[in-house]
Amino acid sequence: MQDIGIAIQRPTHVKGECPVIPGLRKKNNLARHFRLFRRLYEYHLLGQMATGEPLCDVCQLQNFSKPAASWCSECEEAFCIECDDRHSRRKLTNNHKKISIRDYQKLPQSALEIKHHCSVHEEKYEYYCTNHVSPCCVKCAKEAHKKCEIDSLRDAVQNIKTSSSVTNIEQNLFEIQSIFEKIRDEKRSNLKHMDEKTKTYQKEIPDLRKQINCHLDSLELEMIKNIRDKQQEVKTKAEGFISIIDSKVKNVEKAINNIDQMKSHATDLQIFLSLREIEKDVERELSYIKELKTNPELKTVDVQLQVSNCLKSLQKDVKVWGEISIKTFDSTVCTEVTTEKQAQMILPCKSRKYVSDIHSITLKKNTSFKVQSENCKLAGCEIVPDGDILLVNQSYNIILMYNQSGGRIKEFKMPWKPYDITYICNDIVAISFIAEKKVCTFNTKNEQLDILYASPEKVFGIAYKHDKLFLRCGNIGIRIITVSGTLISDIKFDSHSTLYLCVGNSGQIYYPKSQERRVNCCDRQGNIQWTVAAYLLSEVRGITCGLNGIVFAADNAGGVTVISADGQQSKRILDKSSGLRDPYCIHFSDKRNQLLVCNQVDGQAFLYDVHY
Template sequence: MQNSSLHQIRPRQHTSASTLVTIIKMICSQYRTNLHKEFSIDWTNCNIGTAHQDNGMETNLTICDICDFRQITKPSVVWCSECDEGLCRECTEHHRISKATRGHSTISIDGYKKLPPTILEITQTCKDHNEKIQIYCYKHDSLCCKKCVVENHNVCKELFDINDVVKDVKSSNTFLDIEQTLAEISENFKRIRKDREENLTAIKETREKIESEIKMTKLKIVSYLDKLQEEILKELSKTEKLESKQIHKLLTAVQQAEKDVTEYQNNIANIKQHASDLQTFIALNQIKHDVDEKDKFIQTLVNNKDLNHAVLSLKISYNVKNIKTSIPTFGIIVVESKSSGITIARRKNQQAQTMVMVPALRSSDFESTKRARDYHDCKQS
């Protein structure tokens, strides 16, 4: 791409963005005086440096400035950035055919209003001397009026006419690079936004899966505990039946022995009352033998601890009893950082660019500066 208005220099000497924006508006008033003379208007006391302001009040962009100074109120339809004025239809026609302004570019008022406030507020006069900016100092990256040059830049060697500096600025590498970089950044933000939205969706879906997994794990744990409960209840029932069976068996034997002893007691009472001494003597041997057997039976029950009580109890498993300490948490939620795979576009070999500098002017010659014909070659930073 042909570029006769910009060149690249060392990064520490590049033209600042604010200066670049200010430069764009510096050509606004170059033919202003000629245009006003044709209307016989005296602009001596007019401050052309403050964009759209008059004594601190914003100028109504819908009013034609030329007519306004002639004490006529007409709506403006276009804006001339070079004259820094709004023009009505009649003034626009004159502006279009006038020799001093026929080369000016105009835009509709509606289009002009769309410019950012920072652009609309750019001044074309020096804030220190309230004079028109005419010179650019390469060394200090500074816009200067005549007085600035005399006071602060008298020894600077690289002073350039502002018109040469801003020529073709919109087709410069810097301007195009900003456009391309903004488009690239915009695309990157779209990719990042899409990636983040996809990540949000993925996180939500993963949360739902984890919730399902947690619930399923809980059901498995509950199912396993139910199984353990069923097994221990079966064992409890089995143990109870076994112990009860043994007790019932012993109880049956005791009841039979108790019945026999009652019979022996009845026999003794009858013998004592009705039997002869011989019959009593003979019967006692047999009764004594039976009584001894019953007594031995009782002693056997005592010695074998068959009379001990069977007491059922439950000894809970250590892991179950201490489940809070053995299983302090259900698990942990882990956040991993994985590459998203998003591709961030980035212009490679970006280089600092600045406005092209025309051949240096002597400080004493700045009032009669002519447009330079030779430009510096592009330099790599």
């Protein structure tokens, strides 16, 4: 309909010909058709005005009402097709970035409220004040921010849509969404189980009632009522909790959708300033998730009935049908967010740390200790969030736990020979067992071992990231599974000299090719992003990811090499003089900024604090 109106307003058609239907001339009642189309267009225009759709700002200044077709973020005005055409032809405005009015309307209200011009001086924003975390024009920079640290706004917002700021906050939102959905699903499953168990009890009660005399009629009714009351009481609380989680899921989904729309249609400045508000929401939800650990509403509930033993024999002594109790169990949902640390500060500020040059990285030795064992073969290591250290000793099929000072806490005996270990959440780790071709989860608190995945090939190295486990799996290459053991995908490559792997926060996968003395970085589809085969690398054994995509690689020459996120730089950061002797396993803790390196055969472990 809008095209019809434009054709009517633009008399570029052949004289005597219909502007909408070429070839339609007077002999075909052109005038009648023209009036009809014009009337339809007028109705369409009135409909747009009635529904509140944007109109052309330029035409409205001239007392015309034409529907807007585009929006210019530089001018902060809506244009109809004709005004947009003139706007694009002007020398001063032909390079302005414009979007369709429909895309403009998809932006969240918070982005629409952000302007590109100073409300005080009516000048365009040119600078960004890192002290006040706000944009400013030239006059504001000279007057109100003359003592502040000022950056160019163009530099501050450059590549913001593809920056780690957007990536990190999106990842946080996705993880928060996943956590809330899992909590909701677990609670619903819990209610379903409780409903089924309640139905079972309700059936058992009248069955038992038939075996005893009618003296118990009143007791039967009373007990059924008590069961229903108790069940309803718990159910009401649970449904209220689910309602809260549902609302949070919707809020997160809305935030994700807002980011998608901003990435597609908003200006860099709009995204840049909107992220601060979204970050506050993210931090609030992260705080709520942390509080859930101590919230009794998160616990799984169960209804239980213990029938009195006296019922069957002592009618006169029985005063109640049984006892009802509600038993709670710890939730199985992982409430830890892997990117929480990165999401704490996403906008430019003075205190923000970013590893841009690997040559600025230094290691300070924290402690070193030796595993007290006659025959030792350390194949895997991990620093858990509370700082405890887990070591895989293949010689005795055990997992050892040490504190930060090197003091031995305990050991866990495994039924098979373990190969590698990775931390998941809530004191749960995943362990690969090479000969048995299994991956198991192990709870370091209650020492429960459960088989998670049975592999068709031997499983070597293992890594966890974003609710997924990445397995170095025999001739397959790399196999990706969920934490529930469901196969997601495979990355196939010539993997005969690859034992370990690690995964970056942005999803990149790193793995060594030991015999070829190089390290590869690939995406989830297996496409190689870069390869490092520098003279610094000998046969690489263990590998681990540091902050901002940097990689630490341990080799059989008794050293550790650090590689930049883009694979363009590498630097020898540890060598034999540090006491390393064929280090096999290595792990970096981004929560503690610590690097753990272990010799394979002599049981020596070295813990370093990483500085930038």
